[in-house]
Amino acid sequence: MNFDNLNKMTEYIEKNLDTEIDYSELSKITNTNIFILERIFMFLTDMTIIEYIKKRRLSKAFEEIRNTNLKIIDIAFKYQYNSASSFNRAFKQLFDITPTGCRKGLGKYKIIPIVNFEYMKKDYNFDYEIKKLETLSLYCYHITAKKHSDLLYKIRQLYKKVKTNGYYKKFNETGMYGIFSKDNGLYHYYLGSTESYPNLEKYVIDKNKYVIFKLISKDQKDIVDLEEKINKQWIPSTNYNIKSNLKIELYKDNCCYIYLPIK
Numbered sequence: 001m002n003f004d005n006l007n008k009m010t011e012y013i014e015k016n017l018d019t020e021i022d023y024s025e026l027s028k029i030t031n032t033n034i035f036i037l038e039r040i041f042m043f044l045t046d047m048t049i050i051e052y053i054k055k056r057r058l059s060k061a062f063e064e065i066r067n068t069n070l071k072i073i074d075i076a077f078k079y080q081y082n083s084a085s086s087f088n089r090a091f092k093q094l095f096d097i098t099p100t101g102c103r104k105g106l107g108k109y110k111i112i113p114i115v116n117f118e119y120m121k122k123d124y125n126f127d128y129e130i131k132k133l134e135t136l137s138l139y140c141y142h143i144t145a146k147k148h149s150d151l152l153y154k155i156r157q158l159y160k161k162v163k164t165n166g167y168y169k170k171f172n173e174t175g176m177y178g179i180f181s182k183d184n185g186l187y188h189y190y191l192g193s194t195e196s197y198p199n200l201e202k203y204v205i206d207k208n209k210y211v212i213f214k215l216i217s218k219d220q221k222d223i224v225d226l227e228e229k230i231n232k233q234w235i236p237s238t239n240y241n242i243k244s245n246l247k248i249e250l251y252k253d254n255c256c257y258i259y260l261p262i263k
Contacts, residue, residue: 003117005030006041010115017057018078023049045115052115056237058094059112061087063239065102066109072099113233128213128234130262135207138177139200140192141167151187158191170195175252179203182245205248211240213258223249223256230258 009029013021026049027034041049057079064075076087076099091099097107109128141158145151162168168176171193179190190203215226227247235242241263248259 005032006044006117010117013053013056014114017053017060018080020080021053044117054090055094055112056114058091059110059237061091061099062095062102062110065099066105067239072103075099111234111237113229113237116233118232128211130209130211132209133205133207133259136194136205138179138190138192138194138203138205139197140177140179140190140203142201142203143189145187146185148187151189155189155191158189162191167197170197172251175250178249178251179205180247180249209262210248210259211242211262213260215256215258216254218251218254218256223258227258230260 009026012025012029016022023034027037030037032040038049041047041052045052047055061075061079064070064078065072072087073084076084079087081087081090088099091097091102094112095102095107095110101107109130111128141162143151143154143158145154159168162171171177171191174193174195176193177190179188181188181190190201192200192203213226213230215222217223243261243263246261248261250257250259
């Protein structure tokens with residue numbers, strides 16, 4: 001089975017979540033008999049196409065209930081539920097809260113991501129939270145580069161330096177921040193903490209609303225893997241408008257927290 005065709009199929013599904021989905025069209029897109037397609041999809045995702053469509057519709061409904069003032073019953077009808085009771089039952093079964101509880105802010109933010117067949121080697125739980133953070137002052141080492149590849153080299157050298165001079169240990173005592181930004185054609189990286197050090201540069205994180213992911217690992221391979229999943233699956237699966245020129249990582253208690261600012 002051609003994964004490109006399967007991804008085209010999920011793109012078609014995504015565009016038609018608020019209307020009736022034509023299963024014969026899925027067959028045409030993948031050039032596969034619908035019964036065979038169902039078996040392939042089940043084998044690769046451990047759910048049927050019908051289950052996947054249901055979960056994506058409920059995921060979009062979760063976002064709209066939590067983040068808009070639309071009536072819950074209108075959202076239910078939009079995503080192809082014929083009654084409030086059937087919608088409430090399906091919603092609670094998937095998210096463990098009622099739609100009304102979701103509107104009140106109960107439970108964690110959660111999405112069921114769009115299936116991307118190129119990124120299925122490792123499964124992530126896309127539970128996340130959204131917080132409005134106040135202005136935060138950090139004291140950091142600051143490096144810049146014109147090319148992203150050059151910045152990555154400089155970051156590796158910086159980590160060697162702070163591990164030698166003792167700052168790595170100092171930063172981790174209160175939580176170590178790594179901040180990537182791009183401004184006026186230059187790539188920037190800041191490494192530091194909230195503890196004040198007079199010989200380091202002060203960097204201010206502006207007050208803003210952030211999407212925050214928690215990864216129970218500090219391993220760079222795991223972090224890069226999660227960030228790739230976020231970019232390829234989570235961001236296309238949501239309606240949030242993420243700023244692309246800033247990313248914050250907080251290393252604390254054997255975890256990495258990834259902060260993405262919302263416009």
